[in-house]
Every structure is written in structure tokens, then in C-alpha cells.
């Protein structure tokens with residue numbers, strides 16, 4: 001049977017993987033964590049997502065300055081792992097920290113939507129590739145909360161939805177399935193096919209699948225990711 005090598009190298013340092021000091025700090029002392037559900041009207045918006053990969057759930061609550069279009073407060077809670085806790089804690093800090101604020105009222109919503117998983121990784125000093133999907137939970141919950149806000153305030157043109165395009169009609173594989181496979185560490189065509197069976201017996205679909213794998217790899221992983 002083919003042996004898989006454990007993913008234990010920190011690509012930032014080249015060392016055998018140990019959680020960085022920043023990850024440990026945010027895991028042991030998470031910032032902006034909300035341990036109890038707030039009153040319905042206490043926050044302006046809320047969002048919840050679950051990871052299909054592991055059943056973990058993330059909730060985010062926001063206070064928004066409507067006049068300045070900024071996020072004043074970002075609170076969260078999760079059943080996710082240490083990496084999900086550390087990355088969401090860091091995301092909440094990045095959005096609300098004073099030295100990143102363009103005004104007194106927090107980060108602009110459009111700026112917050114531009115934060116990429118790699119930006120959070122950089123601040124945390126990295127995570128193992130197989131933990132990258134945990135960092136996406138906070139971002140997805142933030143987007144869900146912002147969609148909630150856009151609906152409440154009738155800014156329908158700002159609502160973003162996850163694409164669900166069928167790539168392989170035979171196996172009903174969607175682009176979201178390929179994204180999930182990449183997030184789970186399937187970084188090659190073969191690895192994605194092993195998980196999803198996409199484009200098996202359909203060589204005409206392979207260029208599209210490879211393009212999507214490249215896109216999601218660049219979106220979520222560092223460029224030297226193998």
C-alpha cells in the first residue's frame with residue numbers, strides 16, 4: 001500500500017512542524033471570542049458556516065458603522081480545531097486593530113473582504129497545509145455575516161454567493177467540490193480525481209479541472225506548495 005508522508009514541515013521556516021508562538025498565543029488566549037450567544041439586537045449582523053470536511057461550525061457577529069461602511073466589532077465562536085481558533089482570532093484582530101484602521105470606526109468592509117488566508121498565515125507564521133481549510137471557516141462566516149448585513153440594509157448588489165458550477169455532469173462534481181478537495185490537501189489532478197472522480201473518462205474536462213486546481217492552490221496555499 002502507498003504510504004503518505006505526514007505534512008510536518010513548516011514552509012516558512014523549513015523546520016519540522018511545531019505550531020508557531022503566534023498560533024499558540026491565539027489558541028490559548030483567543031481574541032474577540034464570544035462564549036455566549038448575544039441578545040438578538042446586540043449585533044448588527046451575524047453569520048454561521050459549517051465545514052463539510054469535518055462538521056465544524058463557525059459563528060461570527062459584527063457591529064457595523066453604516067455611515068463609514070466599516071466593521072467596528074468582530075466577535076466569533078467555533079467548534080473548530082486549534083488552527084480554526086487561532087486563524088479566526090487573528091482575522092478578528094486584523095479587522096479591528098487600531099493600526100490598520102483607516103478611521104476611528106474600524107476596517108472598511110471592502111478592505112475586510114480582501115483579506116486572504118495567506119495574509120492571516122503571514123501574521124501567524126504559517127500553518128501545515130492540511131490545516132489551511134480551518135483558516136477558511138472564519139472568512140466564510142465573515143462573508144455570511146456581511147451578506148446578512150447587506151440583506152438587512154437592502155444592499156443586494158453587494159451580496160456574494162459561492163459559485164456552484166457543475167464541472168463534470170457524469171459525477172455531478174462542482175467547482176465547490178474541487179475547492180473543498182484542494183483545501184483538504186489534494187493539490188494535483190490525480191489527488192483531486194481520487195477524491196471526487198472528476199473527469200475520469202472525460203479527458204476533454206481535464207484542462208478546466210486543472211485550471212480550477214491551480215486557481216484554488218494559488219488562492220489558499222503559498223506558491224511553493226507542492
Ligand code: FES
Pocket residue numbers: 051054056080081082083084131133134137
Ligand atoms: S476546523 Fe476542522 S480540522 Fe480544523
